[in-house]
Amino acid sequence: MQKRNIYLDKIPLDEALEKVLDNFDNNYQMSETITEVIPVEEALGRVNAKAVFAQNASPHYYASAMDGVAVDVEVTFGVSDRNSKELIIGEDAFFVDTGDPIPKECNGVIMIEDVNQINASTIEITKAATPWQHVRNIGEDIIASELILSANTQIDPAEIGGLLGAGITEIEVKKQPEVAILPTGSELIEPGSQLKSGKIIEYNSRVIANQIRKWGGKPIRIDKVKDDFNLIREEVKYLSQKYDLVLIIAGSSAGSEDYTSRIIEDLGELLFHGVAIKPGKPLMTGIVDEKIVVGIPGYPVSAYLGSLLFVKPLVNKFLGLPVNQPLTIEAELTQNLVSKLGQEEFIRVKLTEINEVLKAVPLSRGAGVINSVMKSDGFIRVPVLSQGLRKNTNVNVEIKGEVDYKKNLLLTGEKGIVFDLLKDQAKLSQDKLELHLKQLDNSSSLDALKEQSTNLSIFKSICDKEGKNREIITNEIQQIIIINLIKANLGLAFKTNNGERFNSLEDLVQDNILFINRPKETIERELFDNKLQKININDKLIDGYKRTENTGLGVANLIKEEMVDVGIVSQGVANLFGLGFIPLGRANIDLVITEFEFKTDKFQLLLEVIKSTEFKDRLTVIAGYDIEKTGEIIYRK
Amino acid sequence: MQKRNIYLDKIPLDEALEKVLDNFDNNYQMSETITEVIPVEEALGRVNAKAVFAQNASPHYYASAMDGVAVDVEVTFGVSDRNSKELIIGEDAFFVDTGDPIPKECNGVIMIEDVNQINASTIEITKAATPWQHVRNIGEDIIASELILSANTQIDPAEIGGLLGAGITEIEVKKQPEVAILPTGSELIEPGSQLKSGKIIEYNSRVIANQIRKWGGKPIRIDKVKDDFNLIREEVKYLSQKYDLVLIIAGSSAGSEDYTSRIIEDLGELLFHGVAIKPGKPLMTGIVDEKIVVGIPGYPVSAYLGSLLFVKPLVNKFLGLPVNQPLTIEAELTQNLVSKLGQEEFIRVKLTEINEVLKAVPLSRGAGVINSVMKSDGFIRVPVLSQGLRKNTNVNVEIKGEVDYKKNLLLTGEKGIVFDLLKDQAKLSQDKLELHLKQLDNSSSLDALKEQSTNLSIFKSICDKEGKNREIITNEIQQIIIINLIKANLGLAFKTNNGERFNSLEDLVQDNILFINRPKETIERELFDNKLQKININDKLIDGYKRTENTGLGVANLIKEEMVDVGIVSQGVANLFGLGFIPLGRANIDLVITEFEFKTDKFQLLLEVIKSTEFKDRLTVIAGYDIEKTGEIIYRK
Incomplete structure (x- = not known):
């Protein structure tokens, strides 16, 4: 008789997340390897670890703000249209382009448009200048020793300019975590292989690798390992020594060859096995060699969601970004949703405006239907203590990213060639229209x-x-x-x-x-x-x-x-x-x-x-x- | 006497943009080099050029949706708690894990939880099964030859899974443009160099390179060239042959050493020089060797904005993304803004909720103050035919990206050490608080x-x-x-x-x-x-x-x-x-x-x-x- 796992001690999502994040703080936060020093020019999207103060002012000298001539403004007092004055170039007046330094004896710039050049050495002016006109002050942009970037600030292109301008060329930032992704299962075949009954194309690790890439981490995809306790164990042991996080895909369920929880227990500590969510229930986490290990269920939607719910917050922790702030949009639910009490269910939805009301239309609930994730704009949560949501009530949709729902036009009916061609043609010829189909009889x-x-x-x-x-x-x-x-x-x-x-x-x-x-x-x-x-x-x-x-x-x-x-x-x-x-x-x-x-x-x-x-x-x-x-x-x- | 440029024939922003985009269509759209075939696994964020149809179904065989035993459901008819039945493993019933194929003679799966194992060869069941229960149908997720991805779809992690699952391993996508960035000016020094009066740290090219990186293009930063007509000309000629777009920074103004417009005219065609925007007025574009060349003004904010307004739409065109859809948020303006008729002015603002009303607070308007871009959440436009905006009216703020304005707390007063330390400490210890200062007496x-x-x-x-x-x-x-x-x-x-x-x-x-x-x-x-x-x-x-x-x-x-x-x-x-x-x-x-x-x-x-x-x-x-x-x-x- 084969040994089978049980994971009936499911814990609520909040509790599970708290456990993982606490363990992050215990195992990584104190570690010095959590930051690194990199060139400012390569710091796009990174988060600085410590406050940065300007090393120099910008501008660091009195600079002309215009193309024109620099003067001591006293020589222009009394000058007007009726009382013009000639100035000698190199004595009273000095040609300057924008950004040129103002000679020591000058304190103002006259715009080139207000200057009549009489000959190579003489100009005429017809207006008085005021002190410090068209002169960029030292520190106009940045003052030396002012705070350029407080700790925990994500660096955008403008910040790169500000830092370089303030004399900063290197910066200490939070490290991008290296996340090892280990697909397991004897049934797996590589994409592009000949299909056979019982063989499954291994794409979960590719989806998760790209999620991690999108979130700013560094994914390392490991070759798939067949369902063999010792092989998987050796791999996990090695990976936990080498990388910041280890994800083991599949082997987390109740199947006869689901070894993940036993391997984590054997190598370290299992924090929990089973979370009260749907899809994604068999998810587990543990600590091996002071690294967090996440056991991710093998169903495609479970894997996608498990990674979103548990791996993204960890990646954010490494990057120094806020752990959890999903973007939400409020919309009206179009149908009743029945859900089991005691589990938090995640329902994929499409957003569309119908009769000027923004609606959330539920898509397939199957854990195997990656298609429903592709087609969705986001998901809604049916709370753990609820048996469902009623139609026509407002729900919060956690959107996948920037969603331009104004484009969306929803059709119901039979999936088929005609709809597919119509959808494609619409996308090709109209950039303000996107068709979606909900399969209905x-x-x-x-x-x-x-x-x-x-x-x-x-x-x-x-x-x-x-x-x-x-x-x-x-x-x-x-x-x-x-x-x-x-x-x-x-x-x-x-x-x-x-x-x-x-x-x-x-x-x-x-x-x-x-x-x-x-x-x-x-x-x-x-x-x-x-x-x-x-x-x-x-x-x-x-x-x-x-x-x-x-x-x-x-x-x-x-x-x-x-x-x-x-x-x-x-x-x-x-x-x-x-x-x-x-x-x-x-x-x-x-x-x-x-x-x-x-x-x-x-x-x-x-x-x-x-x-x-x-x-x-x-x-x-x-x-x-x-x-x-x-x-x-x-x-x- | 030195020759100076004039660019008084400023054209409105809309017209300028239209000219550039028309030229894109003429010069690039028909070109075959605008798409490339890449592995699906590396296609994150890319846009597919043609419709993709599934090569195989997923699942491609009848698969168990549960861990359990597969049966011909007819053998279970009539079974109940009171009328249990024993089945012989290998004859009437077959152990299956999730994803395993269903034997040909079976048409249903009984969950492992509902099975009592009596000995190695016998199980007992106490419930009847319905046909096709817990069996994943062929094509449940994806049907062979259905549309997986319509043309012009941006690829997210879930799409990568769907494509691989449907047997697609390579995909034709829009090309990421290679954008050459050429900083010009004898006054420029590299970041980290010793500062001298009249010398400016060259950071514009770094800011623009990172903008392009963020937008999904491939920036190529070229070494700075001093103000020498022939040197710049040779460089532009070479770059326009080699790269998809060429940006020339500075030399676009009315200064004595501003050669950019003459060089473009000499090598090709100048489309326009001067746009009715502030900052960014001296911006120009042209065509050299069938490539678009953009002359970007040298003031930091002008460079940042010029790139945002003209280079981003071009990068989007290459990537197959919609050209222009800024995210906007409506907010109440806190002060009157006077602006010159005949120019579209871009004012950087900070967003904050005051007395529960979302307000847009204008920051410095100087073209040299990159700091104001760093500190801003976005900008508002004062239209070309307006002399300004009135305080307490609603304005549309074009935000820089995801802005969490709920965090923002605005202070007015003197910029100084105490505020800097407070801002930094707030950011370190509170992830729901971000301080900002508007310098006022x-x-x-x-x-x-x-x-x-x-x-x-x-x-x-x-x-x-x-x-x-x-x-x-x-x-x-x-x-x-x-x-x-x-x-x-x-x-x-x-x-x-x-x-x-x-x-x-x-x-x-x-x-x-x-x-x-x-x-x-x-x-x-x-x-x-x-x-x-x-x-x-x-x-x-x-x-x-x-x-x-x-x-x-x-x-x-x-x-x-x-x-x-x-x-x-x-x-x-x-x-x-x-x-x-x-x-x-x-x-x-x-x-x-x-x-x-x-x-x-x-x-x-x-x-x-x-x-x-x-x-x-x-x-x-x-x-x-x-x-x-x-x-x-x-x-x-």
Whole structure:
């Protein structure tokens, strides 16, 4: 029997963070290696460790602030338009350019524009000068021994100028931590390798390395190690001696080959294993050789979030930056979120303005869906003592960085080629528009529009039944506009190199043919059921009839991976995957939008994109898409 | 007679920018060298040039989402607490860890927590499983051939994970431009060199190099070139062939050695010379060898701003980022700003909340004061067709980056050692507090408090006249609190190694002694005048009596540079500069604050700092500062 870990003693996030930061103070803060002296010119973004005082003034001499002539202003007293005066160059007056020193005997500068040059040695002036006019005082910018930079100041380009100008060329700054990242797991393969069942592309360490790079630390990615207690142990021991922080990815869960906690206990001290967060629950930290070691869960979103919550504060500590000050934006939640009491859940959201209200739209909650992090603008926290959040309440969104949500336009509907091309074309031709899709079925997509939780909806209908579908829409929502995106052929797709196993609808009932269906109430299902009725096939005889897949692309993927033999997709998708195709019927793919949203600048920009020849050209490359009415308003009420 | 440039044909900023960006499109956009293919792992922050579609699904096989046992769920139907069932490992059930593939014959996973292991080959289950439970679907995260990244998307760590997971290891991105920076001027010396009159530390190229680095470009700093037409010309010719952009610093003004515009005309085409902005007016751009060349003015703030306004948009163009979207924050202007019609002026401001209103406080407007850029949170624009902005109106502040203005606490008063130490100590011990000083004399400092354009004021008074001064304050403002910062000795400072020229007050009337005074209505002036009266010296006999310097540190700087012999400073400043000191009297340096601001968290944090032994210890190192009442409320009304 294999030994399995338990980590039921989860502790709250706050407590976990406090433990880690206390240990930072104990193990690193006193260490002299936490600062280093570097050239000022290379100090961009760094934080100085001690107050810096100016070594010299700037300017350090009386300097001309203008191009002109320097004079002792007494010689100009009484001069005016009517009473001009000639001055001798080199005796009464001295040419100076901006920045030139003022001769000792002078105390003012006359601008070149106010000087008439009579000959090489004589000028005429027509205005009196006041003492110290157009002269930059010593220390005008910086006074010697004034405070240039207080401790703990992050250095920007202007600071580099100020420091150099004040005679400072080297500066003591907080050190950038070297963070070792060790991916573990026998299932891991390198990016670019041949894929095999059970093998996973190792990208967590690359994501975390780039997070650390972005935060200002120095990531050191270590080669992956297979699930072997001793190999991982030796590696961790070595890394903790060499680097400032050690991250061990995966092996933190309850699996039979999850060794991380035992290795930390063996080499040092385990601070905790298990945090009351979702995703990220199996996270752990410990101390090995006076260095902090973080065990990061292997699910991509857990790894991303675990690193954000625990590694970023540590990197900030090293850099001398405030530990935690997430940027937040307040927005209205578009749906109820149920969450388990006793865990703090992090929900990825997209921000968009709907009907002039900023909304936070929840995305996928799966711990494996890195896509949801890519597409999100940030996340909201469901507190540990809450069972969820109610829709239409305001929530604080912790944004990923600078988010330009004014650009965002959210669509609901089916993920697919048409949306992908539209999104890409919009990004190419409009820099004030960014499309996002929340995958929803036809009727939920319409509900979202009704509840103002999307800017617009993609709606599919069978061409023969346009009227009926329009009725469904208009019964639900007032004042809407329907715009055609494309018309498409829907049908059965199958691998053509699959021997002679599947060729016609009748083959569906064969024993060796595995079908995958589309969900109930989709038009694909409706077309398929109609067809079965027409040719008199009992659906009970079709292997896989009850199993469904949400999107056409998903169906094509399953056929490509040979997990199923036949499914319903659009002709465009079948072509894209090189699949055989038997048509079942024709569909409109339309956009449904309210009058109010229709008039927004953002939607008008989208409409330009839809009507553009660039977009239409890309659509027509894919056979079966009919662009005859693309961009046309086909209904308005 | 030397030839001088004229650049009176200034064009508006908008027009200038449009010209530059049009030229970018003409000269670079079509070029194939504007993109490059790089490894995905190194693409952080880069912008992809073309849409990227997934090469494989993720997961690409049916994977267990849990640690547990995989089963064909049919064998579990009917199982319950009361009707448990035993399964044989390797026949009915298969141990799987998270991420493991599901055996072909299975279609569900039972969590390890719900499994009782009876012996090595048998387990017991007490719950039925539903089809596909705890199984990650193929394409759950990413579907093969779906759009992973639309064109023009900036790549964040999560995107790197998504791309690698989708089988993409290389990506075509926009190129980072190589920007050559050429400082010109015979007056320039390298940082760290011995200072001489007329020589200027060359730091503009370092500031601009770091701006470019921060914006994501690759700066190449070229060695400075003296003011020689042919040398600069050769350098510009070479650089424009080798790099993507060329910046020439200085030589753009009307000085006799300002060659930049003539060199651009000689080598290529001058697009414009002179922009209607302040600072930065002499800025020019041109085309040499199909590359854009920017002539950047030499004054530090002009250089900083010129680079921000013209080089940043070009760098963004190369990177594929939106050209111009400054982050702005709305705030209330604290003072009237007069500006010349026909030029767009950029005013540096500090943000602070006063009486719960966010205010924008203008800083120095000098083009030479890089310090004002360092201290600012951003700038406001006075439009080209405006003669100024009125106080108490709302303005848009274009912030430098992430600004945490909630931390800011603004003081008005005299720049000096005590404030510097307080600022530094606050930054060291409080991470939610940052002090800033606007240099104002005693009575203006009080006005600022009255007009709610500062959080608090530093106020100096002569110790013997405390009552009188308190009267002045309380007549002006209601409900105030006065807190002592220190008591200090004020007196005459002089160089002790100045032979026997100055030893006592009576020496002030000697011919070879140059004095510098403090402004009228300062307590330093009052103490000095009282003393002169007492010992019967006529101020007309004192050389320099009429010339004034605002701060004690400024006076000490002038003595140190041997520009003057004697001036009035505090004993602390005299000690810091190793100067001789003859006391004139004793002063209170107090903080004056309203009841409302006193109660804010920020001020209470400051009070903690003032009362701390760390701060007091630093004060007592400087002789002459009396900390007996430091931090005490000495008056409240």
